[in-house]
Amino acid sequence: xxxxxxxxxxxxxxxxxxxxxxxxxxxxxxxxxxxxxxxxxxxxxxxxxxxxxxxxxxxxxxxxxxxxxxxxxxxxxxxxxxxxxxxxxxxxxxxxxxxxxxxxxxxxxxxxxxxxxxxxxxxxxxxxxxxxxxxxxxxxxxxxxxxxxxxxxxxxxxxxxxxxxxxxxxxxxxxxxxxxxxxxxxxxxxxxxxxxxxxxxxxxxxxxxxxxxxxxx
Amino acid sequence: xxxxxxxxxxxxxxxxxxxxxxxxxxxxxxxxxxxxxxxxxxxxxxxxxxxxxxxxxxxxxxxxxxxxxxxxxxxxxxxxxxxxxxxxxxxxxxxxxxxxxxxxxxxxxxxxxxxxxxxxxxxxxxxxxxxxxxxxxxxxxxxxxxxxxxxxxxxxxxxxxxxxxxxxxxxxxxxxxxxxxxxxxxxxxxxxxxxxxxxxxxxxxxxxxxxxxxxxxxxxxxxxxxxxxxxxxxxxxxxxxxxxxxxxxxxxxxxxxxxxxxxxxxxxxxxxxxxxxxxxxxxxxxxxxxxxxxxxxxxxxxxxxxxxxxxxxxxxxxxxxxxxxxxxxxxxxxxxxxxxxxxxxxxxxxxxxxxxxxxxxxxxxxxxxxxxxxxxxxxxxxxxxxxxxxxxxxxxxxxxxxxxxxxxxxxxxxxxxxx
Numbered sequence: 056x057x058x059x060x061x062x063x064x065x066x067x068x069x070x071x072x073x074x075x076x077x078x079x080x081x082x083x084x085x086x087x088x089x090x091x092x093x094x095x096x097x098x099x100x101x102x103x104x105x106x107x108x109x110x111x112x113x114x115x116x117x118x119x120x121x122x123x124x125x126x127x128x129x130x131x132x133x134x135x136x137x138x139x140x141x142x143x144x145x146x147x148x149x150x151x152x153x154x155x156x157x158x159x160x161x162x163x164x165x166x167x168x169x170x171x172x173x174x175x176x177x178x179x180x181x182x183x184x185x186x187x188x189x190x191x192x193x194x195x196x197x198x199x200x201x202x203x204x205x206x207x208x209x210x211x212x213x214x215x216x217x218x219x220x221x222x223x224x225x226x227x228x229x230x231x232x233x234x235x236x237x238x239x240x241x242x243x244x245x246x247x248x249x250x251x252x253x254x255x256x257x258x259x260x261x262x263x264x265x266x267x268x269x270x271x272x
Numbered sequence: 273x274x275x276x277x278x279x280x281x282x283x284x285x286x287x288x289x290x291x292x293x294x295x296x297x298x299x300x301x302x303x304x305x306x307x308x309x310x311x312x313x314x315x316x317x318x319x320x321x322x323x324x325x326x327x328x329x330x331x332x333x334x335x336x337x338x339x340x341x342x343x344x345x346x347x348x349x350x351x352x353x354x355x356x357x358x359x360x361x362x363x364x365x366x367x368x369x370x371x372x373x374x375x376x377x378x379x380x381x382x383x384x385x386x387x388x389x390x391x392x393x394x395x396x397x398x399x400x401x402x403x404x405x406x407x408x409x410x411x412x413x414x415x416x417x418x419x420x421x422x423x424x425x426x427x428x429x430x431x432x433x434x435x436x437x438x439x440x441x442x443x444x445x446x447x448x449x450x451x452x453x454x455x456x457x458x459x460x461x462x463x464x465x466x467x468x469x470x471x472x473x474x475x476x477x478x479x480x481x482x483x484x485x486x487x488x489x490x491x492x493x494x495x496x497x498x499x500x501x502x503x504x505x506x507x508x509x510x511x512x513x514x515x516x517x518x519x520x521x522x523x524x525x526x527x528x529x530x531x532x533x534x535x536x537x538x539x540x541x542x543x544x545x546x547x548x549x550x551x552x553x554x555x556x557x558x559x560x561x562x563x564x565x566x567x568x569x570x571x572x573x574x575x576x577x578x579x580x581x582x583x584x585x586x587x588x589x590x591x592x593x594x595x596x597x598x599x600x601x602x603x604x605x606x607x608x609x610x611x612x613x614x615x616x617x618x619x620x621x622x623x624x625x626x627x628x629x630x631x632x633x634x635x636x637x638x639x640x641x642x643x644x645x646x647x648x649x650x651x652x653x654x655x656x657x658x659x660x661x662x663x664x665x666x667x668x669x670x671x672x673x674x675x676x677x678x679x680x681x682x683x684x685x686x687x688x689x690x691x
Contacts, residue, residue, distance in 0.1 A: 109571065116571040140558055140567045144580040163554050166547060196586055 056179055057083040059101040061092040061118055062137070063110050071105065071165065078172045089117035096125040096132070103179035107162075108138040108145065119145060130154055135178045137162050141186045143193065143269075150183075150265060155258035158184035158221075174221075183221035183261040190219045193268040204268075206248050214241040219264045292459045293407030295351050299400035299466065303344075307393035310337045314386055321373065331372045334382055341385050344392075344470060352467030359476040381476065388473040399466035406455040406462070413448020417441045491666040498664060509560055517553035521546045569608050573598045577608050578629055578640075587619050587627050587644075594632040599690040606668050607631075607638055610686045613661045614642045622646025622682055636691030641683060648680035658684070 058080045062068040065087075072085050084095040088111040096104060104125070110117040122134040135158035136149060149157045158178040164186065165171050174184035194204065194216065207215065217227045224242060228235040246253050251263050310333075317333040320326035338360065348354040361379045363372060376382050412420075413430055421428065421441040428435040430444035431451075524546040531539040561567065569577035575593035582589035598604065611629065618627055624646030631640050652658045652674055662672040670688035 109567075138567075140562070142568055142580045143583040144568065144576060163551055166551065192584055196584070 056102045056176075057081045057099070058175070059083050059092070059095045059099055059104045060085040060106075061087070061089075061095075061104070061110060061121070062107045063087045064107075067162070067165075074165070074168055074171070075105075075175070078168075080175070088112060089121050092118065092121045093124065096121065097128070100129075103133040103135060103175060105135045105137065105175065108136060116145070119148070123148065126152065126154075131156050131181065133178045133181065134158070135160065135175055135184065137165070141188045143189060146185060146189045146265075147269065150262065153262060155183060155262070156181045159189065160184060160186045161188060173226075177221055182258050185220050185261070185265070187216065187220060190216050190268075193219070193265070196268075203249050207245060211241050211245050211248075214238060215245050215264065218242065218245070219261060219268065221258075221261050289407055289455055289459045292463045293404045293455075296400045296403035296459070296463050296466070297408075299347065299463075300397055300404060303392050303400055304397045306340055307389045307396070310340050311386070311389040311393065313337075314389070318377075327369050327373050331369060331376060334376045334385075337382075337385050337389070341388065341474060344474070348467045348470055352464055354464075354467040354471050356471045356475045384474060384476070388470070391473050392470070395469060396466060399462055399469060403455075403459040403462040406451065406459050410448035410452035410455065413444040413446075413451070417445035417448075487666075491669075494663050495667040498667075506560065506564065509556070513556040514553040514560070517549045517556070521549045521553070524549070565605065566608065569604060574604045574607055574638075575631060577604075578611055578631060581608075581612055581615065582627075582629060585615060585619055585627070587624060589615070589627040589629060591629045592631070595638075596633060599633070599638055599688075603638060603668060603688055603690045606665060606670065607640055607686065607688055610661050610665055610670070610672070610688075611640050611642060613657050614684045614686070617650070617657045618642060618644045618646065618682065618684075621650070622648075622680070624680075624682075633690065636689055638688045638690040639685065640687075641685040643681060643683045646680050646682055647678075648676045648682050649678045650674055650676040650682050650684070661686070 056079075058075055060068065060071055060075070060082060062071060062085075068085055068087065072082050075082060083099045083101050084091075086092050086095050090112075092104075092106065092110065095101075104122065106118045106122050108116055108119045110121070119136060122136060126132050126134060130152070131154045133156035134149075136145070137160055138145070139162055141159060141161050146159050149159055156178055158174050160171070160174060164174070177184050194212070204212070213231065214227060217230060222230070224235050224238045228238045231238070243253065245251075249264075249267055251267055254260050254263065313333045314337055317326050317329045321330060338358075342358060345356045345358060348356055358381070360381045361375070363375055409431075416428075416430055416435055417438075421435050421438070421444075424435065431447050433440060433443045433447055435441050435444050524542050528539045528542045528546070531542065566577055566581075568580040573595070575591075575595050578593070579591045582591045599607070611631075615627065615629070618624060622644045624644035626645050628643045629640065630643075631638075633639070650656075650658065652662055652672065658672065658674060665672055665686065665688065668688050670686060673685045673687075674682070676682040676684075
């Protein structure tokens, strides 16, 4: 799997290259600035891009803008955005086109190599990987008393959080150490309580959950 | 304001009176037509603004008025030793006539000029002319005594003396002598009065300046206090938080090194602990950075920073932004923290279930208003968060206004100059 990597801090870029190579990815390019990233994404046609939000020359949200531009030119181009901080504002912009293949994670998540590589794979496969912090912000905001979220059991909330991060039922089952059948039951309950349509497609499932959490009712 | 006549020396005094008289005459001849012309042109030009002609002419007319006033400032300094510092605001460069006109009309110095013109054409004229008259009129008395009286065969009044022959002409000369004696005392003083009058009307208000200095001193002290307290807080947070956790990670790593061969199970446990510590250190650093300079503010500017803030609030918040360009970083930052504090207040105390934030920029002012549908009753009182916001805004000449009747709604408006 060919990866284009954009990160301006040398140490982190170097570490990411080694981490990804160790897990069998091929690094098509590892760049350090916005213009270089734009060029690499246009020429190399990678399977997935791993991009830092803040890049030279502006040191603002250059990386995010490059990623959004590239997805405008090649819809569905899988992009995993890494950032020192995660904001719902950026998460919404990334998810806005609804075509999946999007990840938005805190840089800290790189510490857990397995989880990080899993997220890269999921995004490359057209799935979604949202940072637990984004999800927690969303859940915190939607936890008013008479909102449907309040009707979820603690276990169901846990399942909802993992589901909103972009995990499949199998992965959730593995994480919570229960059977996949139990998770299926939980998800069915969650969908019923939140009034969401049941869907088999993992990505659409995440988008539905996020749309619900974001816009509430 | 000291004139060279004040040093007792008779010859200098005489020259001083003559000089003062000539200067007074020059000033009188200058001030009356000049002031009348400037005043009339200004009135006409300003009156014509509504139909557009005034927009084109006013900057030129007002520039002329300024030149006239500046000329008088120079004369006041050179002839009377009275310094009248000009206090015009700088005009915007490359501005259109409309902006130039209104920038000039908004300047209090312009209105001081316009107020000064009628004073100058009346009281100013009189105080300038009197020294000249007081000096020149006695000369006429002497001229009459020498023989000028013969030119007026039908009788002539010199002051209150009827001149009809050589005897009464000498009377006129005597009166002239008395007047010259008076002139010796009054001529320079009258000219001085003229310049003082000019300064009183044309000079910027001392009280105003003193008040401004007082406010600046106060806000600067607040700013210094606030930034010192902020630095202490950051230092403490770093010291007790991230720094301590990183030390713990280092210690854990040392222990792990020692345990690796002896007790791999415990080493593994410590590795997990070290990783948790490093993650916590990172999240503490992240919070600290957000408190110093929020990342979205750095990346996207005020509008999106407030949008991102609104998304994190537990109360649904609508944000509308109309900012044509980014303000200077300190202004943006001040506005962000003020809005953030006001929003926190609203969430905590108002009991509102909807909040609206409106950001816009107009007339060189950055304006942010936060409205909620809560129970109202918010005041800028001692100890309230709003008082702190107001004090910190003071550093930027910003103001805070609260409208919060009991029962709501509450509207808090923040205004910061940003031009």
